[in-house]
Amino acid sequence: xxxxxxxxxxxxxxxxxxxxxxxxxxxxxxxxxxxxxxxxxxxxxxxxxxxxxxxxxxxxxxxxxxxxxxxxxxxxxxxxxxxxxxxxxxxxxxxxxxxxxxxxxxxxxxxxxxxxxxxxxxxxxxxxxxxxxxxxxxxxxxxxxxxxxxxxxxxxxxxxxxxxxxxxxxxxxxxxxxxxxxxxxxxxxxxxxxxxxxxxxxxxxxxxxxxxxxxxxxxxxxxxxxxxxxxxxx
Numbered sequence: 001x002x003x004x005x006x007x008x009x010x011x012x013x014x015x016x017x018x019x020x021x022x023x024x025x026x027x028x029x030x031x032x033x034x035x036x037x038x039x040x041x042x043x044x045x046x047x048x049x050x051x052x053x054x055x056x057x058x059x060x061x062x063x064x065x066x067x068x069x070x071x072x073x074x075x076x077x078x079x080x081x082x083x084x085x086x087x088x089x090x091x092x093x094x095x096x097x098x099x100x101x102x103x104x105x106x107x108x109x110x111x112x113x114x115x116x117x118x119x120x121x122x123x124x125x126x127x128x129x130x131x132x133x134x135x136x137x138x139x140x141x142x143x144x145x146x147x148x149x150x151x152x153x154x155x156x157x158x159x160x161x162x163x164x165x166x167x168x169x170x171x172x173x174x175x176x177x178x179x180x181x182x183x184x185x186x187x188x189x190x191x192x193x194x195x196x197x198x199x200x201x202x203x204x205x206x207x208x209x210x211x212x213x214x215x216x217x218x219x220x221x222x223x224x225x226x227x228x229x230x231x232x233x234x
Contacts, residue, residue, distance in 0.1 A: 017051050021059035024049075027134055029068045029079055030168045032176075040069055040077040067166050082169055084224055091221075094167060095213040097160045101144070102193060102209035104151025106202045113150035114198055120146050121194060125187045131180045137171050143190065147197065170220060177223045186212075 025045075028034045045056045060077055063069040070080045105113070120143040127135035141164045148157040175182060189212050196205040 017049070017055040018058045018062075021045065021049055021051075021056055022062050025059060025063060026066075026068060029063070030137060030172055031134055032169065032172055034079050036079050036081045036169075038079045040079065042077070068169075087170075087221075087224070090163070090167065090170075091217045093159075094163050095210065095217065097148075097156065097163055098144070098209040098213040099206050101148035101151050101153075101156055101160050102197065102205045103202050104153055104156065105147045106197045106200050106205035108152040109150040109197055109200075113146070114194070117143065117146045117150065117194055117197070121187075121190050124190065128182045128184070128187055131182075133172065133175045133180045136175060136180075136182065137168055140171070141165070141168065147193070150197070171216075173223055174216060174220050177219055 025034070025040075040060065042053050042056050042060070046053045049056070060069055060071075064071060064077075067080055069077050071077050105117075109117075120139060124136065124139040124143050127139050144164060145157070145161055148160040151157070189208065193205060193208045193212065196208055
């Protein structure tokens with residue numbers, strides 16, 4: 001008599017199974033391999049990952065908390081849509097938080113904060129050189145979150161983390177507009193921000209953060225306008 005189906009599945013601890021499913025689906029959603037609005041089928045995922053539906057559900061709860069998937073009233077789950085109609089409010093909040101967190105980091109950072117920020121900048125620069133979009137997104141997020149942490153205001157830090165996480169797919173579109181060959185200018189902008197923070201140049205840090213945010217917003221707005229004219233589904 002053969003083994004029951006569960007006995008043939010990999011022996012994976014529940015916690016590691018949830019993380020594995022979460023990591024894979026998060027990357028596929030951010031990379032737009034799973035398009036906005038795509039249905040998420042728990043049974044298909046259980047077969048794909050060779051595990052029960054319990055860790056699948058737990059991974060989907062994590063993704064929902066980050067705004068990457070949405071549970072509909074009929075309890076089906078889909079990849080969250082990107083709401084371009086309210087994008088201007090997102091950009092306003094993001095630009096403001098770039099400025100606030102960078103200003104505070106210039107005022108309150110410690111030497112240890114600078115070490116962390118510089119290490120993350122090195123990781124980002126390497127990802128840019130390797131044209132690794134998903135790593136660019138994650139290291140850019142961690143770089144700016146580290147700056148927010150250096151500002152010593154947990155409320156601003158928490159809001160900024162939420163904005164950065166919600167904007168990961170937007171950032172993917174941004175990198176796609178450069179065919180993942182991000183100009184070195186943006187690595188240099190990070191370096192200038194670090195220099196201003198290290199020098200405790202509050203106004204200079206504010207100015208650089210605003211310029212950095214503005215060029216990202218302008219590029220994405222231009223990309224969205226082109227896509228709408230060409231009727232490209234995002």
